[in-house]
Amino acid sequence: MKPVRSLARAMLSGIFVVSGYRNFMNPGRLVPAAKPITDRVTPMLQSANPRIPTDTETLIRANAAVQVGAGLMLATGRLTRPAALVLAGTLVPTTLAGHPFWNTDDPMARNNNQVHFLKNLGLFGGLLLAAVDTEGKPGLRWRTGHRIGHSRRSVQRAVRTARREARIAARAAGTARRLPG
Incomplete structure (x- = not known):
């Protein structure tokens, strides 16, 4: 069963490594969509630590870097359970910012965002399964x-x-x- 787990983890992590790299290299294209979410998170981050940078582009890069790192850990089988939990955590703001189908009036765009929202929900479920997978050990x-x-x-x-x-x-x-x- 080990080859199946290894292959499944690599397949699950692929989207995070690739999109995380792209988002890290070019965060500017995501700023308009992410700004409403980062504006809500900024006060919490500043109250936790005022020295944390809270501009939208930096938060996008941080999320992307975490996705690349945790995605590589999941793919290589290193600390897979914590990596899966971290990826699940990064998926929440990404999904809320990137696919708010409930705010879209255009039926085509609404349908497209809804499909991507549900796809991310499926990825979230897969990550939760990976987070609780003990590889047959107690x-x-x-x-x-x-x-x-x-x-x-x-x-x-x-x-x-x-x-x-x-x-x-x-x-x-x-x-x-x-x-x-």
Whole structure:
């Protein structure tokens, strides 16, 4: 199953690497569409850290760089689960800025934006699947629960052993008192 996972990850990440590179090299073409979204995000970014650049072109480049980096990580199988989550996070503002079909009056443009919006929604779903894929190995939740159960059983065994040894010691002490001597 490993070749299928590797191929699927490479295929899923391809759009992020290619479009991320294009957007990084030429962010100006996206500024008009991204400006309404970045204007909403700017106050939150400035309150978090006033030194963060908040101009639209810089935010587009940052998003694009993250998409290229996380896309390459996903494609190469390095930190795939966090990379998939990061890509899913970058997809939200990209989709909202790039395909707001609800704001479009032209039926052709509305249909086109709706198709691309749904395509991105499908990519988001694929990224969520990649983010939870444990490659057939037990996940952290199962391992934690299993470890807790194992520890609980170990403690219960230790308590039973201590009780049994205490009973044996009590019997031995009682027998030693009755012996003449």
